[in-house]
Amino acid sequence: MSTPQEVAERVMDPELPMLTLADLGVLRGVECGESGRVTVTITPTYSGCPALDEMRADLTRRLGEAGYHDVEVRTVLHPAWTTDWVSAAGRRKLAEHGIAPPERVGPRAAGPVPLNLAPARRLVRCPNCGSGHTTELSRFSSTACKALFRCDECREPFEHFKEL
Amino acid sequence: MSFDNAYESITESNDEQHWAFGTGFDDPLSGVDRAVPSEVDSVDLAQYCLMLGDDALVLSQRLSEWCSRAPELEEDVALANIALDLLGQARMLLTRAGEVEGAGRAEDDLAYLRDEPEFRNVRLVEVDCGPGPGGDFATTIARLLIFASWRLALLDHLTASRDPVLAAIAAKGIKELAYHRDHAAQWTLRLAGGTDLSRSRMIAGLTKVWPLFDELFAPHDIEVRLAAAGVAVDPGTLRSEVDAVLDRVLTAAALDRPDVRPMSAVAHRLGRHGVHTEAMGYLLAEMQHLARSLPGAVW
Numbered sequence: 390m391s392t393p394q395e396v397a398e399r400v401m402d403p404e405l406p407m408l409t410l411a412d413l414g415v416l417r418g419v420e421c422g423e424s425g426r427v428t429v430t431i432t433p434t435y436s437g438c439p440a441l442d443e444m445r446a447d448l449t450r451r452l453g454e455a456g457y458h459d460v461e462v463r464t465v466l467h468p469a470w471t472t473d474w475v476s477a478a479g480r481r482k483l484a485e486h487g488i489a490p491p492e493r494v495g496p497r498a499a500g501p502v503p504l505n506l507a508p509a510r511r512l513v514r515c516p517n518c519g520s521g522h523t524t525e526l527s528r529f530s531s532t533a534c535k536a537l538f539r540c541d542e543c544r545e546p547f548e549h550f551k552e553l
Numbered sequence: 554m555s556f557d558n559a560y561e562s563i564t565e566s567n568d569e570q571h572w573a574f575g576t577g578f579d580d581p582l583s584g585v586d587r588a589v590p591s592e593v594d595s596v597d598l599a600q601y602c603l604m605l606g607d608d609a610l611v612l613s614q615r616l617s618e619w620c621s622r623a624p625e626l627e628e629d630v631a632l633a634n635i636a637l638d639l640l641g642q643a644r645m646l647l648t649r650a651g652e653v654e655g656a657g658r659a660e661d662d663l664a665y666l667r668d669e670p671e672f673r674n675v676r677l678v679e680v681d682c683g684p685g686p687g688g689d690f691a692t693t694i695a696r697l698l699i700f701a702s703w704r705l706a707l708l709d710h711l712t713a714s715r716d717p718v719l720a721a722i723a724a725k726g727i728k729e730l731a732y733h734r735d736h737a738a739q740w741t742l743r744l745a746g747g748t749d750l751s752r753s754r755m756i757a758g759l760t761k762v763w764p765l766f767d768e769l770f771a772p773h774d775i776e777v778r779l780a781a782a783g784v785a786v787d788p789g790t791l792r793s794e795v796d797a798v799l800d801r802v803l804t805a806a807a808l809d810r811p812d813v814r815p816m817s818a819v820a821h822r823l824g825r826h827g828v829h830t831e832a833m834g835y836l837l838a839e840m841q842h843l844a845r846s847l848p849g850a851v852w
Contacts, residue, residue, distance in 0.1 A: 433641075433725070435637075435638060435641060435725075435729065436638055436641030436642045436644075436645065436722070436725050436726060436729060437637035437638050437639070437640050437641025437642075437644075438641065439637075441581075463585070464582070464585050465585065465721075466585060466645075466718075466721035466722060466724070466725055467717070467720065467721035467724055467725075468724070469721075469724045469725040469727075469728060470725075471728075501706070501709065501794060501798075502705060502709060502727060502730075502731045504734065504735065504738060504798055504801060504802070505735045505738070505739075506735075506738055506739065506742060506801070506802070506805050507739065508739065526627060527627035527630065527631065528631060528732065528736060529627065529630045529631040529633075529634040529635075530630065531630075533634050533637060533638065537627065553728050
């Protein structure tokens with residue numbers, strides 16, 4: 390029998406179905422109490438993330454199928470999710486599926502949030518041909534967590550999992 | 554999987570939860586630890602959550618009006634994404650307001666069943682900045698620039714709140730407001746530095762919304778009391794920080810601050826007191842009519 394941790398770690402993200410919730414860094418913890426109650430802790434990617442309820446339902450369903458029927462899914466807002474929590478496996482899977490993974494951003498420096506008067510100049514490699522010559526077409530894409538890019542070498546458009 | 558049309562692809566599994574994400578999502582703070590700190594006045598806290606929640610809700614509604622009407626497809630997606638972030642913040646704040654109030658009102662009750670005088674948003678978020686007759690894309694960008702600069706500073710200070718839920722909602726919101734502000738600032742530069750027409754529209758947009766700028770820094774008594782208790786942020790303390798950001802953007806865009814008089818208060822009452830502009834009633838009519846016509850309807 391799989392442990393609750395193993396079961397929870399295999400649950401896939403509803404909007405990026407190549408990633409598990411663990412890959413995405415959304416799964417923050419799994420605890421099994423003495424009474425057999427399983428407490429799963431997750432955190433939303435964005436405040437408006439509409440997939441959160443879907444994630445809760447998937448976790449409860451998968452754990453139930455594995456024999457864990459007393460499940461509580463808790464949401465934590467703090468500390469806020471960051472793309473730095475996307476695992477190495479998650480980054481690799483994103484690239485394999487044509488989505489350029491996020492760069493590491495690190496913690497924000499103290500003081501007011503800096504204002505950017507020009508789009509961030511980040512090296513985003515084309516997931517199709519590997520070229521570093523790419524152009525941001527739009528900061529926003531099909532979901533809140535992605536930006537739209539085009540490769541200037543192979544001319545393919547692709548999505549970039551943007552840093553947060 | 555192959556489907557003849559997109560509709561089949563979402564109905565095929567006949568699983569309501571896949572119909573559209575969010576349809577069964579009725580508790581944005583589900584599982585969050587939300588005891589009210591004992592020394593915090595819960596009546597004030599509920600009202601404060603409404604103020605910050607209504608700011609986000611009403612601007613989200615305004616930005617959604619651009620859906621399918623923005624100047625280009627990418628901008629359609631951008632404004633919708635920004636609206637969704639604000640809606641997410643509003644849902645958490647309204648849920649918190651209802652819960653702290655303790656009268657059994659959920660987020661939908663607060664969004665759909667309150668009348669105009671019960672809304673506590675600043676008036677900046679409610680005015681029509683387009684795509685209706687009240688403005689255009691530049692006007693909308695002007696408002697977003699001011700709003701995001703102000704709310705980002707506010708949330709940044711709110712992360713130190715003694716209410717752990719407010720502090721956490723703020724910490725999450727900061728990341729979102731930071732790119733909302735960048736988006737508006739970058740568009741301000743492009744429009745101001747574009748053609749004579751785009752520049753004149755940017756100037757007109759700023760002139761239209763600037764009379765509502767001062768109100769952002771006028772504290773309501775509740776904000777003052779809760780700030781003294783370490784729970785809220787007194788907006789009056791944000792002025793120099795917001796001014797510095799806007800001055801940087803305006804200088805880079807070679808634009809002047811509009812020389813316009815602030816919109817007057819009504820017997821010293823502003824949006825935070827429930828006094829709104831003519832635009833608010835029309836906005837609420839559109840936002841609320843379905844929920845009020847069909848009570849209890851879900852979609």
